[in-house]
């Protein structure tokens with residue numbers, strides 16, 4: 639085995655190597671660990687040479703490669719650095735985040751939001767496929783989706799952030815959250831009605847962290863589309879096609895009067911979409927220019943979408959232009975504007991002054 643000198647295979651992520659074999663899971667060996675780059679180089683060389691392991695450059699201990707574990711075919715549950723099976727565990731990345739490392743907002747909060755939204759979405763897609771395939775009534779599909787998603791999110795956040803409070807649409811609102819600075823506000827399944835309709839893609843998973851009542855990190859998953867939007871890294875502000883009429887996302891079943899009014903005044907068109915998350919992400923992706931809502935929503939409906947949209951450079955506010963505030967005693971938050979920044983002033987002017 640050759641582990642010294644300049645090797646053209648030094649980049650451990652090059653070539654056609656399966657990422658799970660090329661890179662250890664960050665919960666087992668974080669990229670900022672001493673000797674990380676050299677360890678990965680030695681790992682790659684060992685795989686290419688067909689060796690079962692390599693000597694760790696810091697400790698000198700012999701470390702088995704991911705290829706060796708994979709060829710063995712089973713996980714030994716010993717916490718091996720290069721265990722390839724850990725990548726398949728939905729909450730693996732959440733295992734090794736000590737509470738002492740938690741700050742008011744950290745990079746891990748953004749990552750946790752994305753991962754929990756993603757894993758919840760994967761489970762919801764599988765559940766819907768199974769239940770609709772068995773001919774289960776849509777009402778039951780909805781209920782089972784709400785239940786499964788809520789419990790998964792609560793368990794995942796308890797594992798990753800045991801000191802934080804959670805306000806969930808499907809949970810009992812613990813009043814102690816009102817005294818906490820960090821509160822996760824989640825809608826396990828936004829667009830429940832659409833989730834119960836086979837083939838409809840406009841439903842979402844909302845995961846948001848608020849600090850002192852302000853969205854600080856978050857993610858919105860559109861699982862039926864295979865999409866997850868986070869706050870860091872954020873989605874790039876989309877270009878707007880020249881000459882396209884203004885497109886305003888609105889409720890599929892109850893379009894807001896303000897949306898209808900603004901569309902008429904600005905020669906725009908209404909785009910009915912189910913799920914607040916799906917509507918907000920339509921703006922983030924550039925498919926729509928604005929999302930206007932009033933008439934009833936709760937904090938979990940808008941918190942994650944607003945966090946993601948703001949991170950993507952969009953304007954977010956109440957319809958009177960005031961900031962969105964969360965984790966209040968009453969989670970009722972009836973109106974919302976998410977739009978391209980250049981549209982905020984004309985839309986708010988129309989809404990407020992006619």
Ligand SMILES: [Mg+2]
Pocket residue numbers: 807825826827828829830
């Ligand atoms: Mg819901």
